[in-house]
Amino acid sequence: MRSLSSITIHRPEELDAPLVGAWHRAMEESPEYANPFLSPEFAAGIARFRSGARVAVLREGGEPVGFLPYERNPLGVGRAIGLGLSDCQALVHLPGVTWDTHALLRACGLSIFEFDHLVEEQKPFAEHVTGTFASPVVDLRPGDEADYPQWLRATYPGLAKTTLKKERRLARDLGEVRFVHDERDPRMLRRLMRWKSAQYRRTGRMDRFSRPWIVGLVDHLFQLREEHCTGVLSVLYAGDRPVAAHFGPRSHTVLAAWFTTYDPELRYYSPGLLMHLRMAEAARHDGVRVMDFGRGDKEYKDWLKTRELRVGEGFATRPHPVAAAHRLWRRPVRGLRNTVLAHPGLRQPADRLLKTVGTLRSGRAAATRTR
Incomplete structure (x- = not known):
């Protein structure tokens, strides 16, 4: 275990060349961090359109050893950067680096940090994972x-x-x-x-x-x-x-x-x-060498996959009223969605209902255009 000396917070687009280079080296050190969604370029792309994008830089002896890209709202609610779009989320770090999650959240000004495609190897976040899911990949x-x-x-x-x-x-x-x-x-x-x-x-x-x-x-x-x-x-x-x-x-x-x-x-x-x-x-x-499909049950993924990764979903929190309220609001929604996705007997009727809604919505849009 390696102890950290400091955590500093930056806007992704403001990282200088040495910090970007250190982030790239951390990606290259471990295959689980080689995903483009974990790159500084993806974080900077999100930052062009999302004002709350930030990066926590973890340092050891003054040297950068870890990078957590995230988004923060004015109430201190945090989420993995690109949540809802990104199919891979992590604190990208050099081998042997660990951290205290509460101290990390404090440094980031967060009461809660939400994720849904967390790399399985993120052990310091393990106690905050509420479920793990298959993420199919193809080895090329x-x-x-x-x-x-x-x-x-x-x-x-x-x-x-x-x-x-x-x-x-x-x-x-x-x-x-x-x-x-x-x-x-x-x-x-x-x-x-x-x-x-x-x-x-x-x-x-x-x-x-x-x-x-x-x-x-x-x-x-x-x-x-x-x-x-x-x-x-x-x-x-x-x-x-x-x-x-x-x-x-x-x-x-x-x-x-x-x-x-x-x-x-x-x-x-x-x-x-x-x-x-x-x-x-x-x-x-x-x-x-790897084509990553991301989590989700699709027939073509089952046909093409050569193996599955495991990704985590959950909320890292520290004691705070905002964290409790956000978790109470978000967790039932996730639970219902995951229950439907986990049971084919529920998933098929749900798909039919969504398609019916889609048909009705398209019909209304077409009628509006012809008036």
């Missing part, structure tokens, strides 16, 4: 330069026949299938947002792209070209027609599967699955 092993059909048959023999058959049918119906791993056309990013917004509305979910700060963040990450955090837009085409698209950040070795969507008119070709398979193969060639 380096290998020979086999072409896509050979790679698919070797890696996913159960899916290969059906997938290749659907791709051939797509090519026959619409034109040659091609995949662009790093598409730089911003018009395709706008199309992805439109498709995803329509998908959210159809399924009754909150439309993330109705929030200007999320649109701004995605635009920013699309332009970002840094080793530890680069925004990657991938597009699957049939002829000249876009079929499916994905946007997510990547580090040197980890690609985060973030926003995937497709043309709903072409859903019978399983474009989402085709997209993920092409992404995995292209990312492997580009040096990525």
